[in-house]
Amino acid sequence: MINEKDSLKLNTPALFSWGAILNYLNREHNEVMFEVIDDKVRRAFRVGSDTYLCEISYNETKQLIEITVLNEQSWTEKSMSEIVAFIIDWFDLNTDLEPFYRLAETDTILKDLTTKFTGLRMVGMPNFYEAITWGIFGQQINLGYTYTLKRRFTEKYGECLSFEGKKYWIYPTAEKIASVSIAELLELKLTLRKAEYLIDISQQIVAGKISKAYYSNFQNNDAAEKAMTKIRGIGPWTANYVLMRCLRMGDAFPMADIGLLNGIKVIENLESKPDEIHMKILKERWGPWCSYATFYIWRLLY
Structure with a gap:
């Protein structure tokens, strides 16, 4: 993290696409917790008794996420720490996606998805x-x-x-x-x-x-x-x-999720939704990357 007078700056990992994240955040216009304006995201944060309205943007040249406070509220050590931790978690910046992409290279379901959504991070719910x-x-x-x-x-x-x-x-x-x-x-x-x-x-x-x-x-x-x-x-x-x-457990796998089942049906060109045996095989195959596999399949449906 780089702390400058007016903003905080976070380094992003190599496999990172702000555009893919923005496309995901823009999928539902009835979202109430944040707003996407052009290529920036605005979100309010409560730290103690103070409320911060932050604008989150991306400097592609420097590969930095920039966090700026828009309302008349001054940074404190506590607010910087909590808001930065939330954003790192929200955009899953600490996860190394290289192993997931290597897995996808030879996976018939995931290969095209990681090509289509290269750099997409699993946007979470830290709260x-x-x-x-x-x-x-x-x-x-x-x-x-x-x-x-x-x-x-x-x-x-x-x-x-x-x-x-x-x-x-x-x-x-x-x-x-x-x-x-x-x-x-x-x-x-x-x-x-x-x-x-x-x-x-x-x-x-x-x-x-x-x-x-x-x-x-x-x-x-x-x-x-x-x-x-x-x-x-x-x-x-x-x-x-x-x-x-929220907990970021990589092997979390909502096997009965309708969207997940429909997505696999479409990708594999199945006549019907995959059954429980099929899903258990995928769970074993994807292991610690089940959650990312699910997220990318959901993203395809959006």
Whole structure:
């Protein structure tokens, strides 16, 4: 990290494409947590009691990500540390993708994908609460409506910073949702079960029973999945999604995901969706790169 007066600068790895990341971020215009403006990304961050609106850009010549604060807020050591850590995690800058690309060279499913999306990093959800609630929102509904629910949830219970006539949102906290009523959540057009799950999970997080740090201690995805699915409302799909996008477990593999199954069907020109045996073979074949394989297949469908 390079600290200059007005901005922070992060070195990017060799296999990195800002254009591919921007294309991914632009796929859904109902996203509420950030905004893409031209070739830059704006996102609000809460650090302690301070809110920072950051503009994130890429200097291709110097291969640097630049982070600039737009609102009248001064950098502190704590804010620099937390925001930089979030962005490194968000864009997965610390992962060496060379082994994944070597695997893809001889893989009939992945070869064309890594050529098409060269340098694409798995854009994650570093905020554990955002990731696990997103998993709840997305159960048994399409992606577009999942974004609608997330927007309603964030705009009702989150906080915002206004800048140049636009609102930039801070995601709601577990503490906030732990004390709301089911009736309030139902006003968002959530199902009763999802409202119950959200409150229960929020209360468990507040009580310190579940956390990102807790699941990070598991040695592999299977063990973490087993532990996470003990939570009411968390099935294998939701667990693997959180482990993949938030915990960065490379062997996370949501095998029953409809998008993943449809993507493999299209790529392999199958008459029907791959069955469980087929998916287990792929899990073994891709090993620690299951999550990246899944992300690239999803990207093809977008």
